[in-house]
Amino acid sequence: MRKISGFIFLYFILSALSCRVFSLDSAPYLIDGEMTLETSSKYEIAGFNFYFLNKADKAVKDFTLVFYLFDEDGNPLSFGKNNIVAKVNVPLAAGEGINGCISLDPFLFEIPDYEYEVDYLYVSLITYEDDSVWSDPFGLCKL
Numbered sequence: 001m002r003k004i005s006g007f008i009f010l011y012f013i014l015s016a017l018s019c020r021v022f023s024l025d026s027a028p029y030l031i032d033g034e035m036t037l038e039t040s041s042k043y044e045i046a047g048f049n050f051y052f053l054n055k056a057d058k059a060v061k062d063f064t065l066v067f068y069l070f071d072e073d074g075n076p077l078s079f080g081k082n083n084i085v086a087k088v089n090v091p092l093a094a095g096e097g098i099n100g101c102i103s104l105d106p107f108l109f110e111i112p113d114y115e116y117e118v119d120y121l122y123v124s125l126i127t128y129e130d131d132s133v134w135s136d137p138f139g140l141c142k143l
Contacts, residue, residue: 027141028056043103053097059129060092067121081107
């Protein structure tokens, strides 16, 4: 019991500190996206179509997307990988947005019958052209 309450206390402290460091107003991006099974030259089985907006006042070199896939009942996938982490190497000027697509083929073990629900979508890392980095490894600035 003592270990659990210590963990809860540590989690509370880290969450409180993270909320001070990261706030929704300070998130340097906007992100939205969904899984698709439509035919594309970027994948054979399934893809993730997304829109990313660079809200920072400097150019982006690359960013890392994180999201989770769930079945129609809201359950994590029982096959394949539920947690997706993908680095996107696309330069974007300050204030610029991009529509993009990443292949989900490497993460799936079978061809899905339907599009999975996407949840907990966030950007965990942004590298800027000046080599500075913004990070949110736990998705605390999830928008």
